[in-house]
Amino acid sequence: MFLTISGLAKSFGDNKVLKDINLELDKGEVLSIIGPSGSGKTTLLRCFNGLETPDKGRMSFENGLTIDFGEKASKQSIDTMRKKSAMVFQSYNLFPHKTVLENVIEGPVIVQKEKRANAVERAEALLEKVGLKEKKDFYPHQLSGGQQQRVGIARALALKPELMLFDEPTSALDPELIGEVLTVMKDLAKEKWTMIMVTHEIQFAGEISDQIVFMDGGYIVEHGPPQEVLKAPKQERTKQFLQRILNPV
Template structure:
């Protein structure tokens, strides 16, 4: 087990977005989260990275570290939690005034204070890995959406996280650019990365996932391997959702 999440709860004012969510993530597994818009998928992902602070819940990691959100965690605990994961956003979130290479080196150099020579070598290797070795000196506005998202993936990998988080990484892309981003994620899956992915790409989810979670109105309705959740779901709500997605007429 890499991470066990218990009783995760998150509210924005009176609106309770996540309600007592329990989630286990095994090391080297890919967990995919699906569900309708507004169901709490992105909030769940952002809570895993403490970009949103849960109102309650306990995160227990494989190395014995626990973060209990029923008490106010210290800034040090939150920072340590954030450093475990790399986040890939649906809208890229690149620095527009920095080149692809500078975007990738920012975290390791500025936040982690790692040696410049080591970071530059790592960043170049990562940009080559995502197929952008010839685009290192270009700025975001000179890149396609798919290329920008691949820079975003390289940037998240550059902090050398234990966990990769993807928030609908293809939703802002033109259809013909989706494949190039999904290929990079598939390659990471084949390398054994631990990942949590929020996506509407059900075929992709079926191909890469060890576990699929269907969430609705802030609760996990169904979870299990893709052949169960996507092919023969037990819950009526899951069946309704998949029917609507797969047969939208």
């Protein structure tokens, strides 16, 4: 198993945001996390790459790295975990004063100390992959939201992560631009990238996911393959959520 999560919990003051989270993810699988706002989805995603540190629980990777947060995980182990993943944010988070190409090579050159020439070659290949090679010398303000998000995906891929994390990558986009980002993500799923995605795109999640998690109130309420969770949910709370999302009044 690529990643195993056991008993993960996280609070902000008196607010218990995550409660006893248990998950497994195999290499090449896509896991989608759905649920109402405030259910803990984004906090859970941020725990996977160290942007948030759980209060307790355990995270184990297939190469033997295990982090026990109840024992106050070391900075070194959290740094090692962080290097395994790359995140695509809902608000793009591109450097506005850098070109598209400079945004994509920033991580490999500055953080990973890769030779610039190698980083540029890989960045150009990734920009071609997301359909934006001709925009490599543009600045973010010269791009549409969908194009900026595709640059964000290329930037994440440039870090050569073992795990791709997507935090509602289409939520800031106009409806007509959503498709171009989902197409890139669908291609990544076909290429067997290991991915965890927080999304409100329920139909899309059903198409590309191996597992769906429905969260509410900090708990995993329902978990299983898409055909079970989306088509035949067992829990009443899941049924209510899907009814409101898929059949709005």
